Amino acid sequence: MGLIISDIADGLIRSVETVTDTVTAPxxxxxxxxxxxxxxxxxxxxxxxxxxxxxxxxxxxxxxxxxxxxxxxxxxxxxxxxxxxxxxxxxxxxxxxxxxxxxxxxxxxxxxxxxxxxxxxxxxxxxxxxxxxxxxxxxxxxPGEWLLDLALLDKSYADWSDDVLARITNRDVAADFLQLETQTDASAKLDEPTAQALAQAFTRYLKAARVAGFYDCTPGRFLLPGELEGSPALTFAPLSQSDSPPRKSLWREMERRYEAYKSRIVKPFFRDHFAKIxxxxxxxxxxxxxxxxxxxxxxxxxxxxxxxxxxxxxxxxxxxxxxxxxxxxxxxxxxxxxxxxxxxxxxxxxxxxxxxxxxxxxxxxxxxxxxxxxxxxxxxATVEETVDHKGNVLDCVRGTLLDGGKQAAFYPGELPEDPAHLLAPARDGADAWLDADYQIMNFAPAPxxxxxxxxxxxxxxxxxxxxxxxxxxx
The missing domain is CATH 3.40.50 (Rossmann fold)
Known part of the structure; x- marks a missing residue:
């Protein structure tokens, strides 16, 4: 009976609070x-x-x-x-x-x-x-890289490893890591120096990939580790799965650390920050x-x-x-x-x-x-300027160059009216633009x-x- 009365009382209190919130909210x-x-x-x-x-x-x-x-x-x-x-x-x-x-x-x-x-x-x-x-x-x-980590929650370590290795196979910036990964026996007993070497090589790849213009640079905390640098949760890398890797093997420990990254780092970020936006x-x-x-x-x-x-x-x-x-x-x-x-x-x-x-x-x-x-x-950081270049009128921007501090007029190239002219070759895996050369310049902020x-x-x-x-x- 006491429990029932308590439940009723709690319900009444919540009802009163709801009414009060409704009245005072404006x-x-x-x-x-x-x-x-x-x-x-x-x-x-x-x-x-x-x-x-x-x-x-x-x-x-x-x-x-x-x-x-x-x-x-x-x-x-x-x-x-x-x-x-x-x-x-x-x-x-x-x-x-x-x-x-x-x-x-x-x-x-x-x-x-x-x-x-x-x-x-x-x-x-x-x-x-x-x-x-x-x-x-x-x-x-x-950081946006932390938001990309959400995709890891839906992936097992094996799936994530397969996806990453397939995606980076033809990237020059991944060559050193891929060579080390190929030489590693994932079914061998865990050896901490080997695990650290793989994680460090993978981190170097992620940093180089970001500079090269790639955006799939996850796990995001590898790039911005903060106080977590060197922790086991940031000491893993993708590995090719061997048949039934044994307990206490390198592969199993990498899998455990990957799961720890998701539960200890990814989930708290989404719970404490992202879910409130x-x-x-x-x-x-x-x-x-x-x-x-x-x-x-x-x-x-x-x-x-x-x-x-x-x-x-x-x-x-x-x-x-x-x-x-x-x-x-x-x-x-x-x-x-x-x-x-x-x-x-x-x-x-x-x-x-x-x-x-x-x-x-x-x-x-x-x-x-x-x-x-x-x-x-x-x-x-710029002003607009029209320039006559060899008889052609170019719509340019002028600003102070970040390197050197000189003023310069800049023409980046003509973006296509139809975005498909960019997205189609991108989807098809083209190595370069066939009919245009798009440039970019780093400008300093103007006084x-x-x-x-x-x-x-x-x-x-x-x-x-x-x-x-x-x-x-x-």
Whole structure:
């Protein structure tokens, strides 16, 4: 009887709490948890820094409706809600970009967070009743390689090894690791120096693959180990499976460590960080991949499909139970460095981005997430210029070269109107582009002279913000 009475009492308390929450919810500060990630060298740190600076000084944000209409009265930084997550170093990153000799800030190496609070006056009857409300924007920055690790949860060690070895067989950067793996007897008794040598060789391959433009660089923590460097959970590598490898063999120990990586590293990340995200932006250096060739473009397409898989928890029982019906509401795929192209080519870059994610995006939309693709530059480092070259008029961009510091006009080549002209040879495994040569140049950030109320110059950062959070600021 006591148990029954207790259950009834608990039910009444929960009912009262529910009613109280319903009544008071409009008067409580709202929060938006925005995840920011990206594939290698996509510009996550610059994106967050410029986004925050432009939300605090909104003179360059006309396509963010709440800014254009004056709904946002003020914006200010506050202590973040998660005491165990490092703070995103906004002030030092902004200092690097706005110094007299500006430099690009250091890239993302772990999870970090920043809270920006906005005082918003909503329009309509509710706004008149409640007055200005506070909306907390909690920005969570994390490496894209960690998101790719989700695919490991669906794979056994044997399946993962087979997939990796098949994929890297013809890659020059994998030659040293493949030679060592071929010479290794996976059924032999575990020898720790051998295990470490394999893990180190595989890690060197992953680092070289990332530099070469490949994106399937998992496990992600091999590239960014932090305090886990040298731990058994990061000391494994793919191996060809022998017939029934015995207990205590090298293969069995590698299998055990692979499973430990999934349970001790991958799952906690998704549980503690990813499952709490409301909106997500995935930044992609599509121009860099195009410059590196068809194989890099195809690899990037597959990587983005894997990333979108993280937003379809129905395919993974563990992830489904983790989300408990909650879904990321909006996902933006943004091709960065649009300032490396004349604005005439921006629609083509956006079309390429849309084509790259189309298959996976359709599935995400079916699951209830709204997706979009854009071409942006979180910080504009160039100006446009038309150059007459041997009788041909070229639409160029001009900026300060990162190497050498000289000013230069740059023509990257003409992106195709039809994205299939890039994606088809990429899917077919072509070694190089047959009819074009796409170039890319590394520009340094330009010195800034900002007027009062202005954030750093950008391209379509306001449009990206409108898609990601605009509906929550009106």
């Amino acid at each position: 008067f409580q500060p709202a929060s938006i948890r925005l995840g920011v990630t990206g594939l290698s060298r996509a510009g996550k740190t610059v994106f967050i820094t410029s986004l925050v600076a432009n939300l605090m000084n909104r003179g360059r944000m006309p396509q963010l409706v709440a800014a254009a209409h004056g709904n946002i009265q003020t914006a200010y930084l506050q202590p973040q809600p998660d005491d165990t997550v490092p703070r995103f170093e906004y002030e030092s990153h902004l200092g690097a970009l706005t110094s007299p000799l500006p430099t690009w800030p250091d890239s993302t190496r772990t999870v970090s967070q920043l809270r920006l609070s906005l005082k918003v006056q909503s329009r309509g009857l509710m706004g008149a009743v409640t007055g200005p409300q506070t909306v907390h924007l909690d920005i969570v920055d994390y 409301d909106r997500q932006v995935v930044l992609v250096d599509a121009l860099g991949a195009i410059h590196k060739g068809p194989q890099a473009v195809e690899d990037m397409r597959l990587a983005m499909a894997d990333i979108l898989g993280a937003f379809r928890p129905g395919r993974n029982a563990w992830l489904t139970s983790l989300f408990r019906g909650k879904r990321v509401e909006r996902i933006l795929f943004a091709a960065t460095k649009a300032d490396h192209l004349h604005h005439r080519q921006h629609p083509r870059l956006t079309a390429i981005m849309q084509a790259l994610i189309r298959d996976a995006s359709d599935r995400a939309n079916f699951a209830g997430a709204k997706t979009a693709a854009m071409s942006i530059a979180a910080l504009r 800034l002279t900002l007027k009062p109320g202005e954030g750093p110059p950008h391209i379509r950062l306001d449009k990206a913000a409108e898609f990601l959070i605009g509906d929550r600021l009106r």
